[in-house]
Amino acid sequence: MGKDDVKLLTMWASPFCMRVKVALAEKEIAYEEIQENDLLTCKSDLLLTSNPVHKQVPVLFHDDKPICESTNIITYLDEAFPAKPLFPECAYGRSRARFWADYIDRKVHPAGRAIWSTKEKDEVEAAKNNFLEIMKYLDGTLGDKDYFNGDKFGFVDILLIGLTTWFPAYEKYGDFKLEDHYPKLAAWITRSWARETVSESLTSPEKITNIVIMLRKMHGLE
Amino acid sequence: MGKDDVKLLTMWASPFCMRVKVALAEKEIAYEEIQENDLLTCKSDLLLTSNPVHKQVPVLFHDDKPICESTNIITYLDEAFPAKPLFPECAYGRSRARFWADYIDRKVHPAGRAIWSTKEKDEVEAAKNNFLEIMKYLDGTLGDKDYFNGDKFGFVDILLIGLTTWFPAYEKYGDFKLEDHYPKLAAWITRSWARETVSESLTSPEKITNIVIMLRKMHGLE
Incomplete structure (x- = not known):
């Protein structure tokens, strides 16, 4: 897992970003956090190009591929990184x-x-x-x-x-x-x-x- | 798969019921359809007890266990009946x-x-x-x-x-x-x-x- 490149585009007040951070911590996945500075007035080019439909954080980048929407991201993490599963087995x-x-x-x-x-x-x-x-x-x-x-x-x-x-x-x-x-x-x-x-x-x-x-x-x- | 008991509680005008029927047909899963007669005025006891939170069709019963919400049902079908997968592999x-x-x-x-x-x-x-x-x-x-x-x-x-x-x-x-x-x-x-x-x-x-x-x-x- 050490070779995976994982980044998370976040905004500190967003509860949807926070839940992804909890999932990453529970699964012990190392990642780099990139903060959006000010979502209210100016969205970054990285956000606009990686989530053009909703234009919302969080966005996860796994080996540069963007995944959007927090629940979807957490489901993805559980599939792409099978160790320490978050979902029930059956x-x-x-x-x-x-x-x-x-x-x-x-x-x-x-x-x-x-x-x-x-x-x-x-x-x-x-x-x-x-x-x-x-x-x-x-x-x-x-x-x-x-x-x-x-x-x-x-x-x-x-x-x-x-x-x-x-x-x-x-x-x-x-x-x-x-x-x-x-x-x-x-x-x-x-x-x-x-x-x-x-x-x-x-x-x-x-x-x-x-x-x-x-x-x-x-x-x-x- | 022939031994699975699959029933679907539906209402004919609901597009959310129809999509589950398409999924069952695509996966070639045999099932019994149970029609709710009139959702507007009188919901059946079966519906109220099997989906007490939303009280909405469709409800799938797999060996008598109820699964609610159409997108969730279709995802479940793809996991419980792996043949003819509907989801991409990766x-x-x-x-x-x-x-x-x-x-x-x-x-x-x-x-x-x-x-x-x-x-x-x-x-x-x-x-x-x-x-x-x-x-x-x-x-x-x-x-x-x-x-x-x-x-x-x-x-x-x-x-x-x-x-x-x-x-x-x-x-x-x-x-x-x-x-x-x-x-x-x-x-x-x-x-x-x-x-x-x-x-x-x-x-x-x-x-x-x-x-x-x-x-x-x-x-x-x-």
């Missing part, structure tokens, strides 16, 4: 992991954004309730297990843990505590953050909350 | 197929719906232009190839071909012809429909257009 287990991956990708981040991107009290309340309803199913499928697939931190855990960096901002503006509603899910967050592969790959929630405060100011919400 | 090719699958799943059907679900002329015009912009990228990645992955009808073709049953309704209400804009993509539709696995699995566009007329009447648009 086809049915893999289908369950993809099902929850899709659920997380479609719902969690937009639902969280809806909480902090308004100052209308009833909109905040509705957004908070919607977010908690989405979390209910994740709490249910986690159940009493340590991780989503059992006792091994894997694909679904990696996809969700990157997004949790934004959760304290949702709690702040939605005026709730996740652990009051779903203590098992909250314990999963603490348990996952205790892993070095996670804590060293994720941006601190404090820095993310400061980004949210800045974004709210930009949009006249504070 | 990890990079597979990542490209998943990238376009995600693009199709997120964009095509909602963009088409926006064309026929309004009677405001400027909204129709904007929706048509958006739909054509989405098709532009698909036309570009197809290029001069017979199928999306080359000369073999595969995963991306299957995901898109199911959705094309609704295209004549988009053309009717958007007042355009896809082939005037993207002749190669239109030729791909004709080429794909000439396959028995496709034509015998898909509901005729005429029946779909009649559904759209009915839906527009229900919403006071005709």
